[in-house]
Amino acid sequence: SAVISQKPSRDICQRGTSLTIQCQVDSQVTMMFWYRQQPGQSLTLIATANQGSEATYESGFVIDKFPISRPNLTFSTLTVSNMSPEDSSIYLCSVLDDREGKTQYFGPGTRLLVL
Amino acid sequence: GQNIDQPTEMTATEGAIVQINCTYQTSGFNGLFWYQQHAGEAPTFLSYNVLDGLEEKGRFSSFLSRSKGYSYLLLKELQMKDSASYLCAPVDSNYQLIWGAGTKLIIKP
Numbered sequence: 457s458a459v460i461s462q463k464p465s466r467d468i469c470q471r472g473t474s475l476t477i478q479c480q481v482d483s484q485v486t487m488m489f490w491y492r493q494q495p496g497q498s499l500t501l502i503a504t505a506n507q508g509s510e511a512t513y514e515s516g517f518v519i520d521k522f523p524i525s526r527p528n529l530t531f532s533t534l535t536v537s538n539m540s541p542e543d544s545s546i547y548l549c550s551v552l553d554d555r556e557g558k559t560q561y562f563g564p565g566t567r568l569l570v571l
Numbered sequence: 572g573q574n575i576d577q578p579t580e581m582t583a584t585e586g587a588i589v590q591i592n593c594t595y596q597t598s599g600f601n602g603l604f605w606y607q608q609h610a611g612e613a614p615t616f617l618s619y620n621v622l623d624g625l626e627e628k629g630r631f632s633s634f635l636s637r638s639k640g641y642s643y644l645l646l647k648e649l650q651m652k653d654s655a656s657y658l659c660a661p662v663d664s665n666y667q668l669i670w671g672a673g674t675k676l677i678i679k680p
Contacts (some may be wrong), residue, residue, distance in 0.1 A: 499670040562613035
């Protein structure tokens with residue numbers, strides 16, 4: 457299975473600042489996703505990170521708030537901009553492993569607390 | 572609309588068997604995943620069913636009935652480390668996983 461790493465693993469940030477989360481995969485993957493999971497809630501898809509083009513955002517998420525980069529098939533970043541306490545959550549990078557029947561694997565997550 | 576229904580919480584005894592049920596409604600269907608998620612951690616893949624029937628993998632088995640929009644995860648010989656949330660995630664016509672809140676499984680000695 458694909459091995460996924462995320463940096464940072466956790467952070468505490470001040471209101472109004474921005475944080476960029478990095479996601480690295482050990483193999484080339486077609487599809488990469490960014491999810492958010494607030495305490496006790498289900499996973500919520502933020503966007504699909506597209507290589508070489510703009511990300512595809514889900515309803516309720518916009519590029520100005522969550523800019524995403526995907527410069528190649530093994531790396532992506534998600535930025536949480538102008539943070540507020542409501543952005544406190546776990547942010548998860550996920551990839552679709554085409555080698556294994558399109559199973560979706562998750563990175564370890566980034567735990568973000570906004571004060 | 573798209574909907575997933577799982578029990579919010581279940582309790583079972585160490586060494587016993589537990590079945591976690593999931594019913595779903597999706598626009599199109601391209602299989603169903605089960606994931607395990609320990610508190611504060613990322614989900615980990617357990618199983619994927621695309622055809623009707625039972626898939627067995629060690630202590631865990633997963634069943635799918637596409638006509639009934641129904642799946643279950645069966646856990647045998649429960650261990651304390653099996654205490655976690657179990658997420659049923661069907662795949663819709665756009666190949667997107669649809670996530671519910673999952674079932675929190677509590678294992679007691």
